[in-house]
């Protein structure tokens with residue numbers, strides 16, 4: 001009963017301030033009385049949903065809209081993992097996507113509310129049996145591929161890293177690699193990986209090879225010698241890729257960092273198919289930060305991924321000795337140690353007529369701080385990088401990209417604006433704008449900073465001038481994706497979390513909290 005009262009008096013999304021308490025109490029009482037007088041249809045819905053849950057035996061595709069059961073074990077495990085308070089605000093919405101022959105626009109306007117009944121007040125120690133049951137929200141999405149139908153055998157990748165990094169539970173890129181090198185069902189998508197492990201032992205090499213093969217990655221592993229200058233080791237990777245027998249049936253040899261993520265391999269291949277792979281091609285992108293171009297020069301920044309046509313790789317392989325002399329390595333040092341990317345550019349520019357062709361949807365992501373503005377810009381990135389925290393930003397693109405397994409590649413980071421002032425950036429955040437959406441959605445919100453000198457305009461030539469950040473203004477609050485789970489082949493559940501003490505979601509000079517409780521939103525995407 002306590003729950004039901006709290007629920008009926010639920011604060012819909014407006015920011016709180018110290019004076020609202022009394023108002024809430026009054027509303028509590030009024031609503032309570034109303035609740036007693038008029039039997040709410042919520043009660044019926046709850047009973048109904050519970051009943052259906054018990055009966056439907058987990059077949060979500062058959063009864064997609066009706067599972068409103070609140071699982072205390074799940075809430076408790078979320079609480080432990082994300083350090084949620086006992087009392088949270090919770091909401092769940094099923095989103096039913098309809099794949100149509102439509103383009104991927106900057107934002108998709110939905111003439112419906114995302115959370116028309118607000119949030120449940122949930123005490124995790126004693127949760128109600130069910131959450132508010134709503135009909136699924138119907139949305140249109142472009143038709144696009146999922147990993148099961150991608151043939152990436154045109155591509156052979158080279159990566160250099162260490163055994164230690166692969167084994168590090170936090171830094172390990174293995175799951176991310178599986179996303180772009182397999183069909184999602186532990187079978188290779190055809191792309192090959194040549195992995196160099198710096199100073200690895202034979203046992204380590206065997207272990208890594210076996211592990212990767214067992215999850216479907218088509219891989220060859222060998223050791224690299226740390227006594228060779230790093231930039232030279234990097235350059236040597238391209239001749240090594242060219243040397244592979246499988247090169248004969250590849251169109252592109254590619255190099256990237258161990259923290260490069262390709263969310264949508266089908267779209268990447270589609271983009272590459274626009275070029276003539278029989279010509280000399282050096283494809284990649286610049287840093288977003290003019291500082292880094294001024295400092296290091298104009299070349300493909302390897303973290304975004306660099307793609308070489310086989311004929312160009314042949315020329316680099318031929319010129320390798322001349323390109324990696326002590327003098328060339330010295331030239332590649334811009335004061336930050338010799339750079340492999342520079343060594344490569346020098347080699348290509350001095351020995352061939354090719355110059356860099358930009359693929360602007362590849363992203364080096366030389367940004368620090370809160371990356372939300374980038375991920376919430378409605379982009380369809382072909383690569384992502386530097387998202388593992390530390391000096392750079394932190395994001396969870398692997399978790400976000402799970403949506404492509406049901407909804408297709410175009411769905412990842414697609415934006416939906418609902419009539420109650422929410423914007424869902426699918427797989428990154430659910431943002432709410434209590435004062436309305438009165439800013440330019442074609443611009444990136446400047447939530448992040450550039451490194452190390454931020455002039456304010458460093459990133460403008462790649463991202464366009466950015467709009468001002470809404471952090472700490474009380475005009476925005478966002479629940480950010482923490483996990484997503486493929487429930488069956490037609491449904492993905494995304495869990496978005498907002499912490500009450502997140503400094504970003506405050507307003508006023510005193511830093512008033514917009515919400516007093518931590519919040520959990522679950523979106524369950526189901527196919528029509």
Ligand SMILES: *[C@@H]1O[C@H](CO)[C@@H](O)[C@H](O)[C@H]1NC(C)=O
Nearest residue numbers: 056057058059060061062063
């Ligand atoms: C689940 O749904 C599928 C597809 O509608 C159906 O073929 C299958 O029999 C259902 N399974 C159960 C246990 O109801």
Ligand SMILES: *[C@@H]1O[C@H](CO)[C@@H](O)[C@H](O)[C@H]1NC(C)=O
Nearest residue numbers: 236238239240241243244320
């Ligand atoms: C290419 O392969 C040949 C023959 O297997 C070998 O001698 C050479 O060292 C290899 N070159 C590179 C750069 O791996």
Ligand SMILES: *[C@@H]1O[C@H](CO)[C@@H](O)[C@H](O)[C@H]1NC(C)=O
Nearest residue numbers: 315318319320321322323351
């Ligand atoms: C490498 O340098 C040597 C000596 O300067 C030159 O004879 C040779 O043609 C060069 N090779 C390439 C591929 O440029």
